Amino acid sequence: MMIETLLAVTFAGALVTFLAPNRIAGKLAFAISLVPVALSVWLFTAFDGSGNALVDGGTLAFESRTTWIELGAYEISWYVGLDGISLPLVVLTTILSTLAILSSWTPIDTRQSQFYGLILFIEANLIGVFAALDFFVWFIFWEAVLIPMYLLIGVWGGPRRKYAAIKFFVYTNVASLLMFGAFMTLVFSLDVSSFALTEITQAMLAGGPEGFAGVAGSTVSSLVFIAMFIGFAVKVPVVPFHTWLPDAHVEAPTPASVLLAGVLLKMGTYALLRFNFTMFPEQVEMYAIPIAAIAVISVIYGAMLALAQTDLKRIVAYSSVSSMGYVILGLIAFTHFGVGGATFQMVSHGLISGLMFMAVGVIYNATHTRMVTDMSGMADKMPIAVGILIAGAFGYMGLPLMSGFAAEYFIFFGTFGSEVLTYAPLFTGLAMFGIVIVAGYLLFAMQRTLFGPFRLETDYEIGRAPFHDVAPMFVLLGLIIALGVAPELIFDMILDAVDPILEQGGGA
Amino acid sequence: MMAVSYLLRPTVPETSKRATYESGEVPTGGTRIRFNIQYYMVAMLFLVFDIETVLLFPWAVTYADALGAEEYGLASTLGPMLLFVAILVVGLAWAWRNGAVQWAKSPQQVESEVDRP
Amino acid sequence: MTAAGLTPIQSDSGALLPERLGDLTGLNNLGFGGELIATLLAAALVGTLMLTMTAVAGPWAKRKITAAFTDRIAVNRIGPFGLLIIVADAVRLLSKELIVPENADRPAYDLAPIVIAASALLGFAVIPMGSGIHLADPEVGLAYVFAVAGIASVGLVMAGYASANKYSMLGGLRAVAQNVAYEIPLVVTGMSVVIFAGTLQMSEIVAAQAETLVSLGGLDIPMWYAFVNPFAFVLFLVANVAEVGRNPFDTPEAPTELVAGYQTEYSSVYFVLIYLGEFIHIFLGGAIIATIFLGGPAGPVLPGIVWFTIKIWGVFLFTQWLRSALPRVRIDQLIEIGWKGMLVLAFANLVFTAIIVGLLETDLALAMVIFP
């Protein structure tokens, strides 16, 4: 019942905050959000699961299952539980949400109660997404994330917020619809009696679909695999489907960007891992090259786009596209370290991109501009914020002792020796080249922005950021370094959950 | 009879003869006069009650026979009709109290109407 | 009275007039056409009877009666007791010029008098007048009578509307308002009779009244519904007077207000038709009362048709008495009496009749107490 408690507390907190007066909403939300953090940390320490949630043979932590609806021959159940993949993401979600709330005290000055209510609402749904083990439970939480994010961008965003919000909403919804239709086709062509992901996975691994409406089973599998991949790829996003992301990030208020980059993108890769890469080992092998190609293109193209930007937020946004490319690459490698590293990268990138967006936000709060060309010499005015920004940038670049280094190292290491992926060394090499570009654009931006003489003309004094803006960044930085120094904190857990997938997939 | 009359009667067309009769005065205005809304109210009430009698007639015809046959009790033969009439009476009472069958209003009533929104 | 001579057959023989005429003349052997002719003949017979009565009543009896009430001498110049005035009036009215108002709506204007007269005449088709004069006997006789009599309202409003005259319009509207207001008490009261009789067939209703209600010292009092339920009888009588638009309920014509209302613009033969129609209506009302309350043509010694005529004339005399005795009510009073008085009483009558009949029928012990 721990997961239910966690969800209930968060949902109730969202409701309370929504109805609270604006004046106290921020502090109230912060106080409330500490409860899920505490609960999730407790979950983390009390975790006793082993193996993968979907593949047979492991034990689930905090499992809970009750019948929800009987739908003809199918059963829909409330089915939640955590394994080594989802638990770190749950913890990431709660912590990032709390920090996001803290970091919005300064920038959010209208309709606070609604804002914080929506943040908590997103948090609750994100937890649900990672904890759900029944397709419908998962899908409902998955979709429920969109609405508050749509409103967060649309109401509190920048000048082009309407365009960005609608673009975000349309892209992700169309993708969801595609994915939903594909998955339904899969389920109806399988011999299963419930929508539990475990059962579907086992049915898939036991032989796959029998065919649907005259189409052969293997073709159904392939089509469903492709449709679902596209559906999730929009969310990740990978290159051809990425155009919503920079708009959304640029227009979103800082805390929303933090959550968007930190957790929402992970929903896509998490779902890829859970669905595509767990249920369709044959198709993974079949489509390894195109997927790897997409991943590498994402890495390089994202990085090059970032290089061309002058808006700090845009830079960070495109760099996220690039980073998510690594995750895909790690996944498609389908090796112990590849998939494990990809999962680790999800957490790591969540922390680092959160940190980056917060730092950019703090600077923006002070200068009211994000243009690299406008700024210089910020290090003099805001030494702490700038210091952290630089630290975050190094994290992105994969500086040793930071989590980014560990993640990228695992991914490259895993990919290099991939058996599933032909030409693996080539793809790895290309992806590594991406790191160079990342380093290039980040250092360029840092140099332009932070150092040199201070030139920005403002009619007010730019002072140091308040404590509640800086504190969350320190927390994040601490976590990043902790994971960089001791990745086994979560990596063991992840590997434990990842291995069964690989064993099922032809022993790769 | 009409044929006989047609043969017998004279026909002396004359315009003034064909004018509308208003007790010898020269007619003024059209005949499409506005008349009391109560005529309409009464007509509506009539519709309702007239139809109600249509529905009651079959009952009235079978009532005595139904009583004669032992299988139906008094309650099941009389009850529905009483209910039916009771509903109608509620309707009539409502119409009465809301002035549907009141042809003219006393000055007090007119005054109390004015205050209402 | 010619009809009585032609058909000296007992009233309880069951067969209807058209059939018997057909048998008598052999027309029935000629198939459908023959039947049709027989039916038309019979209808013409009854029609003539009614027209005769009206002719007596309208130009002559009415004046005589009113004169008697006001202590005057009425028509007495032409013929014995002035009886030839009937002929004189007929010639006078028929030979008058027909003046049609210029704005009149011709189809409706022409149709209205016919509708008014026909609706009344048609009603007689189902009335058992005794001595075998009974044109048709459908199962829904009573409903038919009420329905056909109701058509007169349509004729009245047509007349009022088509004349293109304010008085006529108001008269027509008033006539309808009044007719509809009193139609319901009339029908509902009639229904209380149906509860006793258990049928709508006129002959059955008459037959049901032939039973003995109570014997008082060897004198059998028949179960006329006027005796069984006198309250209903009174209600019906009053409603009937209003329904045919006689005093005190003659606001639609109200010569002093509306210069004769809907008939203002009618002249010549059209006027005759309307006038006839009104009188036939009075007789039809009397016939209905006689049939459902007064045992129809029943009566000792004399033939049925005579008794029936006496009863009708009794009702006619009653209306004439009212005409002389009571002032006219105002239109608002009239409507309120109808909706707030008569209707409520009629419903009360219906409900109590139903309850009492129900109790009597189901609880024989109670019945024994009331009718020892």
Add this chain to the structure above:
Amino acid sequence: MTVAVTSYVLLAIALFCIGLFGVLTRRNALMFLMSVELMLNAANVNLIAFSSYHGNLTGQVFALFTMALAAAEVAVGLGIILVLYRNFRDVDVTVPSAMRW
């Protein structure tokens, strides 16, 4: 003197079509209402004819109900047409166009 049931049905269909024609062509709300009544009565003719054809009373009883409802419909309809006239000074059904079609 019995008439075949088909004759009644043909009569009913003719009445119905006349009513339908009226509904489709008349613009006066009152004429529209009358046409609808004609259609209802066509159904009544049918019901009563079939009732005697099948030898059960169901159809006749239903015809009674139909009449009752037709009357109620007229009552409500006239009320609406009355307020229509008060608001638009016309009973032409095409005149009111406060809302876009």
Add this chain to the structure above:
Amino acid sequence: MVNALIPAEWLALAPTLVLALTAMVLFVFDSISPRSTNRPALAGIAAIGAIVSLAIAVWFAVAGTGSENADAGYDLWFVVGESQAGAGAINLFGGQMVVDQMALFFMIVVAVVTAMVAIASYDYMAGHTYQAEYYSLLLLAATGMSTMAAANSLVTIFLALELASLPSYALVSILKTNRGSVEAGLKYFLIGAFSSAIFVFGISLVYGVTGHLQLEAIADVVTGEAEPGSGHDVSEMGGLLGLGLLMLIGGFAYKTSSVPFHFWAPEAYEGAPAPISAFLSSASKAAGFVILFRVFTTAFPLEATAEIIGLEWTHAFIILAIATMTVGNFAAATQENVKRMLAYSSVGHAGYALIGLAGLTVDGGELVLGAAMMHLLVYGFMNTGAFLFVALAEYWGVGRTFEDYNGLATRAPVACAALAVFMFSLAGIPPFGGFWSKYFLFTGSLEAASANPAMLIVAATLVINSALSLYYYSRLVKAVWIDDPVSGVDRDFGGSPTGLYAAIVFAAVMTLVLLPGFGPVADLAIDAASAVVVS
């Protein structure tokens, strides 16, 4: 008829009777104190009546009245008779009425919508002259709709239909000085009268062919188990029966605002007082569907009817469903006026519910029919809520178009949050009840597609239209939440009307609660559907 007055039997109609009684009480109240403006008392009586009706209907449904498989352990039935629970459908008055799970299901829908509308009207109708009349008519119409749920003969169906329609005509045009309201009433009435004439003629033709008006009796004749009174061969009168069925469909199409009799809906819903729009588009539509379902499943068994008229009637519904969905959604997408958009979307939802009949097959279809019933229940909450939000906007005097709604969330966040719930639920996206019902419809269509490939097109149309609907629903959310208020417009409107707020919030909460709590609803609906489909 023998035992018609023995309490145990007819008390099964209690939900309907309570509504009727409430209407009578309101009339008596108005008679005692004519032109009363005691709004709390009037709205209170109406709301309490509706809630009592709701409570009884829910109680019956839970206790297993009219069901064949009541769960043991429910012993609540003692009032109505111990043996009735689990004894199957209760036939009343010689089969003229029937109380089964489907009837109770729709009684619940009607009662709950009535309750919400009554509560919301407390504020909306403030200052209106005809208070008591308004509530009486509302309850009378609700009685009619509730009766429709239980009607089991073409006679009672027609009576109930008219009992629901006649007060509705008056309710739509109750704002006597408002031209829109009067025009809406006129159009609603004229088309209503026209379609009821067609409907009656259809009934008369069906009667002519089968000689019965009671649904099971019709079915017996159609399947050949019984002879019509005249003894003729039913199978030779397929043309007449087909024509009759077509006319019946016409009548139902009007009541459910489906193509081809849908064009009154935007007019009537736009012009009517908003709570009445809510009432009509939710309760009235649901009631129309229950008789549609009942007539076609009970009286005209698919196979036997197809043998007589040479065509399965599901084809007609497939065409109607596709046309209705498409017309409704495409028209809604082009509207500038919020109420009109909702009206057209209501047409679209009628199309979704029609899938319930389109998806029936010879040997089943309870899933798709049940899904349509569920959709109507959920729709009862979300659509009523949406129209009540419009009522709130009208109460405040903001305009009618999307632009006029801009930025309302700054003023009324709670109501606008509820609006977002309704809109997204209507669009059928997940965290709300509307998702389930639409999903079930989709699944049901796919299931039916194995027997009838045309259902694949229906399923595809459903998905496409849902996607399209998201566009215009989210547009309203965007207007209230994201867009800035039109400058220069005075936004200082008064007060937070309690009644409206209560109804809106309740509807929103129910729309949300129906997501986790959908299990019992689905069970009830599928049980109800399988009872009528199998019988």
